[in-house]
Amino acid sequence: MRSQGNLKFAGLLLLLVAVGAFIAACGGSKANVRKDEKSANAAPPVVEVTTAAAIKRDLPRFFEATGSLIGDQQTDVAPQTSGKVVAVGVEIGSPVHRGQMLVRLDDAELKLRVQQASAQLQQAKASVRQAEEKIGLRPGQAFDPNRVAEVAAARVTLDLAEKNLKRAEKLIESGDVSRQFYDQQRAQRDQLKEQYDVALAQARQNYAAVDVARTNIANAEAALGLAKQNLSYAVIPSPMDGFVSERTADVGEYVSPQQKVATVVRTNPLRIRIDIPEQAIPEVRVGQSVSATTSAWPDRNFAGRVARIAPNVSAQSRTLTVEAEIDNSGGALKPGQFATVRIMQETAEPAVLVPARAVVSEAGVSRVFVIKDGHAEQRLVQTGQTEGDLIEIKQGVAADEQVATSNQQQLSDGIAVRQ
Numbered sequence: 168m169r170s171q172g173n174l175k176f177a178g179l180l181l182l183l184v185a186v187g188a189f190i191a192a193c194g195g196s197k198a199n200v201r202k203d204e205k206s207a208n209a210a211p212p213v214v215e216v217t218t219a220a221a222i223k224r225d226l227p228r229f230f231e232a233t234g235s236l237i238g239d240q241q242t243d244v245a246p247q248t249s250g251k252v253v254a255v256g257v258e259i260g261s262p263v264h265r266g267q268m269l270v271r272l273d274d275a276e277l278k279l280r281v282q283q284a285s286a287q288l289q290q291a292k293a294s295v296r297q298a299e300e301k302i303g304l305r306p307g308q309a310f311d312p313n314r315v316a317e318v319a320a321a322r323v324t325l326d327l328a329e330k331n332l333k334r335a336e337k338l339i340e341s342g343d344v345s346r347q348f349y350d351q352q353r354a355q356r357d358q359l360k361e362q363y364d365v366a367l368a369q370a371r372q373n374y375a376a377v378d379v380a381r382t383n384i385a386n387a388e389a390a391l392g393l394a395k396q397n398l399s400y401a402v403i404p405s406p407m408d409g410f411v412s413e414r415t416a417d418v419g420e421y422v423s424p425q426q427k428v429a430t431v432v433r434t435n436p437l438r439i440r441i442d443i444p445e446q447a448i449p450e451v452r453v454g455q456s457v458s459a460t461t462s463a464w465p466d467r468n469f470a471g472r473v474a475r476i477a478p479n480v481s482a483q484s485r486t487l488t489v490e491a492e493i494d495n496s497g498g499a500l501k502p503g504q505f506a507t508v509r510i511m512q513e514t515a516e517p518a519v520l521v522p523a524r525a526v527v528s529e530a531g532v533s534r535v536f537v538i539k540d541g542h543a544e545q546r547l548v549q550t551g552q553t554e555g556d557l558i559e560i561k562q563g564v565a566a567d568e569q570v571a572t573s574n575q576q577q578l579s580d581g582i583a584v585r586q
Contacts (some may be wrong), residue, residue, distance in 0.1 A: 223566035225515035232441035238432035274401035288387035295380040315370040321363035328356040409433035442486035
């Protein structure tokens with residue numbers, strides 16, 4: 168009897184558990200139905216965006232290339248004479264002017280050479296004066312051998328002998344004098360003429376000594392000028408206006424003409440060489456405007472012009488090398504910086520432009536979201552050149568269409584938006 172009672176109790180318990188499970192299942196199904204109905208009745212998500220209209224306008228065209236800036240002129244400065252450095256007037260980065268001292272060498276020995284050359288010049292001048300006085304020649308006077316005292320005296324004596332000989336010739340014809348007297352007068356005339364010729368030759372020889380002495384003056388003046396020039400070499404000046412990019416000489420160091428003491432570079436204007444494609448050659452000319460940008464100054468454009476064009480096209484790259492000069496009057500740019508250069512074209516072409524922030528680029532693919540009738544429409548686009556904060560859209564967007572400029576990461580094709 169007891170066993171039968173237990174069995175009835177267990178059966179009743181199982182019945183109660185089954186009824187409870189059925190009620191719970193029914194309640195859960197109703198809850199899920201209500202939840203699904205609530206989700207079905209919920210409004211679709213809306214993304215808040217800002218927009219801007221695509222504009223169409225004439226856009227100046229340009230060729231863009233990159234290169235490194237170099238100084239307009241750079242010079243390694245070396246001494247023109249050997250010597251010990253006694254003073255240094257500049258450091259790296261120092262601005263310098265043409266003729267400004269960079270380095271000075273010990274000039275004690277060079278000054279002594281100037282003094283020695285000066286003394287030799289004075290000695291040569293004294294020798295000239297002595298040689299001129301010997302032949303009676305005054306400074307600036309033309310040489311005439313008959314003005315020499317010895318020559319003049321010999322000439323007077325010779326002239327007298329000539330007159331006596333002529334008188335003797337007349338007297339011997341008349342018989343007033345003997346033949347012996349005539350021969351004596353003739354012999355005396357011949358002797359005096361010989362003495363005159365000797366005096367004349369000596370005078371000319373003495374004048375040749377004057378010429379030699381004058382040549383010695385010229386040589387002494389040249390030696391003095393050379394000594395003074397060498398003395399000037401003790402000061403090593405800057406050959407141009409610019410900045411010191413390197414200084415290799417120190418006080419106490421011995422330098423020679425084979426080694427540089429400093430490097431001076433002129434930084435205004437700066438030069439940059441770029442290569443343009445072969446098909447663009449007809450559109451590039453000397454004087455054409457260019458602009459340059461650098462990573463150091465991303466928001467600044469530096470103006471310049473095409474200064475030189477290579478005469479030939481590279482056979483390997485089929486490009487033409489163009490050298491531009493960039494204005495650097497403010498000194499913001501430095502030689503060696505990497506720059507992007509745009510060569511501006513004369514003609515402008517119509518282009519569709521949108522704000523650069525409207526373009527989303529991922530994995531080399533650019534896209535924008537065009538907003539129409541409260542929904543976003545995703546479009547793949549081909550971009551072109553930039554113009555300030557705008558970018559050219561070559562394909563994919565038409566003028567006056569509205570493009571999203573914010574929250575693009577939350578947008579998808581067809582999603583509802585609110586402006």
